[in-house]
Amino acid sequence: MPKQTFLNLAEEKRQRIIEVALEEFASHPYSKASLSNIVARAGIAKGSMYQYFHDKKDLYIYLLDLAAKEKLAYIQKGVDPYANFFTLLEQIILAGIRFNLENPRLGQVVANAMEYKGEEVLQEFFERGKEMSLQFFEGMLQQARDRGTIRKDLDSRLLAYVLLGILGSGLSEYLLDTMGISRREFLTNTALGEKFSEEDLGRVTSKVIHLLRNGMEAKE
Amino acid sequence: MPKQTFLNLAEEKRQRIIEVALEEFASHPYSKASLSNIVARAGIAKGSMYQYFHDKKDLYIYLLDLAAKEKLAYIQKGVDPYANFFTLLEQIILAGIRFNLENPRLGQVVANAMEYKGEEVLQEFFERGKEMSLQFFEGMLQQARDRGTIRKDLDSRLLAYVLLGILGSGLSEYLLDTMGISRREFLTNTALGEKFSEEDLGRVTSKVIHLLRNGMEAKE
Amino acid sequence: MPKQTFLNLAEEKRQRIIEVALEEFASHPYSKASLSNIVARAGIAKGSMYQYFHDKKDLYIYLLDLAAKEKLAYIQKGVDPYANFFTLLEQIILAGIRFNLENPRLGQVVANAMEYKGEEVLQEFFERGKEMSLQFFEGMLQQARDRGTIRKDLDSRLLAYVLLGILGSGLSEYLLDTMGISRREFLTNTALGEKFSEEDLGRVTSKVIHLLRNGMEAKE
Amino acid sequence: MPKQTFLNLAEEKRQRIIEVALEEFASHPYSKASLSNIVARAGIAKGSMYQYFHDKKDLYIYLLDLAAKEKLAYIQKGVDPYANFFTLLEQIILAGIRFNLENPRLGQVVANAMEYKGEEVLQEFFERGKEMSLQFFEGMLQQARDRGTIRKDLDSRLLAYVLLGILGSGLSEYLLDTMGISRREFLTNTALGEKFSEEDLGRVTSKVIHLLRNGMEAKE
DNA sequence: GATGAATGAGATTTCATTCAT
DNA sequence: AATGAATGAAATCTCATTCAT
Numbered sequence: 001m002p003k004q005t006f007l008n009l010a011e012e013k014r015q016r017i018i019e020v021a022l023e024e025f026a027s028h029p030y031s032k033a034s035l036s037n038i039v040a041r042a043g044i045a046k047g048s049m050y051q052y053f054h055d056k057k058d059l060y061i062y063l064l065d066l067a068a069k070e071k072l073a074y075i076q077k078g079v080d081p082y083a084n085f086f087t088l089l090e091q092i093i094l095a096g097i098r099f100n101l102e103n104p105r106l107g108q109v110v111a112n113a114m115e116y117k118g119e120e121v122l123q124e125f126f127e128r129g130k131e132m133s134l135q136f137f138e139g140m141l142q143q144a145r146d147r148g149t150i151r152k153d154l155d156s157r158l159l160a161y162v163l164l165g166i167l168g169s170g171l172s173e174y175l176l177d178t179m180g181i182s183r184r185e186f187l188t189n190t191a192l193g194e195k196f197s198e199e200d201l202g203r204v205t206s207k208v209i210h211l212l213r214n215g216m217e218a219k220e
Numbered sequence: 221m222p223k224q225t226f227l228n229l230a231e232e233k234r235q236r237i238i239e240v241a242l243e244e245f246a247s248h249p250y251s252k253a254s255l256s257n258i259v260a261r262a263g264i265a266k267g268s269m270y271q272y273f274h275d276k277k278d279l280y281i282y283l284l285d286l287a288a289k290e291k292l293a294y295i296q297k298g299v300d301p302y303a304n305f306f307t308l309l310e311q312i313i314l315a316g317i318r319f320n321l322e323n324p325r326l327g328q329v330v331a332n333a334m335e336y337k338g339e340e341v342l343q344e345f346f347e348r349g350k351e352m353s354l355q356f357f358e359g360m361l362q363q364a365r366d367r368g369t370i371r372k373d374l375d376s377r378l379l380a381y382v383l384l385g386i387l388g389s390g391l392s393e394y395l396l397d398t399m400g401i402s403r404r405e406f407l408t409n410t411a412l413g414e415k416f417s418e419e420d421l422g423r424v425t426s427k428v429i430h431l432l433r434n435g436m437e438a439k440e
Numbered sequence: 441m442p443k444q445t446f447l448n449l450a451e452e453k454r455q456r457i458i459e460v461a462l463e464e465f466a467s468h469p470y471s472k473a474s475l476s477n478i479v480a481r482a483g484i485a486k487g488s489m490y491q492y493f494h495d496k497k498d499l500y501i502y503l504l505d506l507a508a509k510e511k512l513a514y515i516q517k518g519v520d521p522y523a524n525f526f527t528l529l530e531q532i533i534l535a536g537i538r539f540n541l542e543n544p545r546l547g548q549v550v551a552n553a554m555e556y557k558g559e560e561v562l563q564e565f566f567e568r569g570k571e572m573s574l575q576f577f578e579g580m581l582q583q584a585r586d587r588g589t590i591r592k593d594l595d596s597r598l599l600a601y602v603l604l605g606i607l608g609s610g611l612s613e614y615l616l617d618t619m620g621i622s623r624r625e626f627l628t629n630t631a632l633g634e635k636f637s638e639e640d641l642g643r644v645t646s647k648v649i650h651l652l653r654n655g656m657e658a659k660e
Numbered sequence: 661m662p663k664q665t666f667l668n669l670a671e672e673k674r675q676r677i678i679e680v681a682l683e684e685f686a687s688h689p690y691s692k693a694s695l696s697n698i699v700a701r702a703g704i705a706k707g708s709m710y711q712y713f714h715d716k717k718d719l720y721i722y723l724l725d726l727a728a729k730e731k732l733a734y735i736q737k738g739v740d741p742y743a744n745f746f747t748l749l750e751q752i753i754l755a756g757i758r759f760n761l762e763n764p765r766l767g768q769v770v771a772n773a774m775e776y777k778g779e780e781v782l783q784e785f786f787e788r789g790k791e792m793s794l795q796f797f798e799g800m801l802q803q804a805r806d807r808g809t810i811r812k813d814l815d816s817r818l819l820a821y822v823l824l825g826i827l828g829s830g831l832s833e834y835l836l837d838t839m840g841i842s843r844r845e846f847l848t849n850t851a852l853g854e855k856f857s858e859e860d861l862g863r864v865t866s867k868v869i870h871l872l873r874n875g876m877e878a879k880e
Numbered sequence: 881g882a883t884g885a886a887t888g889a890g891a892t893t894t895c896a897t898t899c900a901t
Numbered sequence: 902a903a904t905g906a907a908t909g910a911a912a913t914c915t916c917a918t919t920c921a922t
Contacts, residue, residue, distance in 0.1 A: 032251040170385035215435030471692040605830035655875030
């Protein structure tokens, strides 16, 4: 939890710090991310960082929380909760991808967290986050099953893992790949997200949904 | 590439070093993995490590390569290349999971590498590995499409991403989860893999294959 | 010397600051005592502290001076200056111990100062304080010698050192020890001093006086 | 406990490090003593210190232990354990003073430790040391009482505190004082100890013993 | 007079890598 | 070929003090 000091900061300065810190944490694993780097690029004194946050971990968790909340809000905004399951899933996937493209750093920080292994201090924290995501999907799947939208024999827990794997970051990467944009460029140059048209995103998403809905097998 | 010195080492010593190093890299992100730890536990001098490998990165890449090759060999051994697509895919998935459970450290090192972002020194290397995996799946999918096993309108590249996401490590994690085994225990205690019966693995795999083949939608 | 600002403060606020600061300096060596801690616990702004005192040293010396003065006043109050030497000494020892038990923090700050070595900035200050104490005892001893109360061949300066060593804090510690009270508890919980009865104190004091008067040797 | 590395060091280098470190710890309280200072003055790399000792505390405890052992050995060497109580005590006091004068830094480190208050990490360690000293004196006193050398009504525990207070460092300070040598000079300039003649030391010691034996009171 | 954000020097500690033996 | 001591850059973090509001 950041200290009050940070929250009192002028909007502009606070944003600058967040921006720079996100960039650092998006492009380095937690233990390699350097506070010295961040303060240097944000143009503040090293000690100031400790007026704002208790320690490195505090800063990281703040950013992660921020990113997760923003991504969640973004998705909720783009979704009709009363739509049927596949429409809802399509909207979620679409919003997820779009968020990642429009907010490369935020998206990357969340994605990194999902896959974080072996950073002992943070493990517990990550596991909680992962469990929450899993349960969200599991709930959705249960409901769809109850309503007869999806087959009764599907294992919701397993499916939740599968969906998480697919959404992880694979799809955004696919898009970057097909546009020939490297991850480094993407994280550095904020404006690249605009290169992707609504149609591109829609096409990819509907392909995925079609796969999930009907499977791969060619029927006669 | 390890130096000749390392290859000349007595089998037993070489194995010990590999074993210890794998344990370290499986349970810590690259930048947190400590050479000091490794040499201490392997009972060799720190300088010796530099007689064997050029630097930390060299050692890591060697292990990664080793792990990838072993996993690949394991999968190839368990697979009938002339089987039809879905059978083949099922065998691949099954072998992949089984390998991860039987070789926790090797499996983990490969899995970590797949998801590693932001470690500049290694990025290029990882991208090459990922590209290889993608192309492998892409080739398989193309062939299946040509043979009419899967629908013509599927985008093989995108599907390759999806398959990679699913196989990543999600399924092994699902299994560990349902057995209530923490990742830490799993990496430390080598014998845990035996807890999983062939039936368990078969059931999970066939569920996934069924999903990929037929999709989720309930057909009347 | 505190600034006028501090002296203008509302009595209550001033007392609170003093209390908190004493607690900090009693339980940490000078260099580890933290102004940040003090202001946080006193509920004032850090800048305010610098309106009241020139710097950390200034604050410390103020407290030390205060503690010394209070202890001295307490002792003077409990002493009959016209009593004969051993009675006087007994009263001094008794009052000294009692003060320490009734005012743990003040007593501790004074005791710390007596033993403080190696804090360059403060050395000169401490030496002055020590010299004053020594001269006080030296004077007393000279007078007693002149009056024939104590032996003529005693070296008053040396004896002053010896008395200082004994009074330092050894006796209070002996009492705490025999009651099984740790120094930490003692400094935190203000009320512990009441655990000691007048008789306990009297017994200890008279033992010490008896020793100083007659020595240890068994006479037939 | 220092690492093996330190013990393997060339005698000369090891001594230099010890010497410099002692100087630092003798003239600064633990938390102010600076490793950076030590390595700079010892002419070694900062990292090397951590090849020798686990951390600052480890180094300090090593020095303290060293100092205590040397002082103890020195005293034991100068003492006839079969002498009667007062002779023995005289020899102990004399050896203690002489040690402090001949080894200013060692003596100071031990003396500081005796009085250390509030350095939480080390508190337990110090208390153990103090308790050992107390018990040593207590044992001596008990024995003397049993043998009828000292009065039966003396409280050995209390007397142990008193003796510790007297020996603390008071007597060496008295001597430095009478020679007009400041503590700073004394710690810096190793050669000063030679200024004190055997007679000076003997005279002081015998005065103290006389006091302890016969008390201060003038008997008609 | 009060505030509390800003500062930056300096502290301890880690670790990959080098190199003399 | 093996050793392991030496290195030093870089990391995180603390804290007395300053100063603009």
